[in-house]
Amino acid sequence: MKIRVGFGYDMHRLAEGRDLWMGGIKIDFEKGLQGHSDADVLIHSICDALLGAANLRDIGFHFPDTADEFLGVDSKILLKKSVALLRENGFEVGNIDATICAEAPKMNPHVPAMQKTLSEIMETDVNTISIKATTSEKMGFVGRQEGITAYAVALIYTL
Structure with missing residues (x-):
């Protein structure tokens, strides 16, 4: 078996008039990304x-x-296509370890729903997806509630 790891990072600005989507679920909050x-x-x-x-x-x-085809696209579609690309290249998802950094709203209550949604999209066991939530202790753009960041590490493997 061959294993490989990858790292991902993303950030977006919080904005009025947008829905807040995180881990494939809609979270009730006054701003979205x-x-x-x-x-x-x-x-x-x-x-x-x-x-x-x-x-x-x-x-x-x-x-x-x-690309106009991705304007407003549901990110669950992008994840499904990313996993399909992996499988087309002979890889399977081993596990995901991710961290969301947001001052507000609190993400921990939503973690189980995110894990369930992501596991269904990736067609993997829910226990292979770890999601943690933290704040930036009121420092930086996240601390000022100007945006939200997320970090992820993925292990993939071939047989």
Whole structure:
């Protein structure tokens, strides 16, 4: 068995008049994330980690923000396509370890729903997806509630 790891990172600005999507679920909050797609930073960081582990470039290469077909796209579709690319290249998802950094809203209550949604999209066991949530202790753009970031590490393998 060959194993590989990849790292992903994403950030988006919080904006009025947008829905907040995180880990494939809609979270009730007065602001959402600004972006070409639904701006789900958790899914975007996971896509980058998976694609990077397989040496398949990154999310922007496969789903550019200059392409009208991805305008407003549900990031769950991007994750499903990223996993399909992995499998086309002989890889399977081993596990994901991700961290969301947001001052507000609190993400921990939503973690189980995110894990369930992501495991269904990736067709993997829910226990292979770890999601943690933290704040930036009121420092920086995250601390000022100007945006949200997410980090992910993915392990993939071939048999």
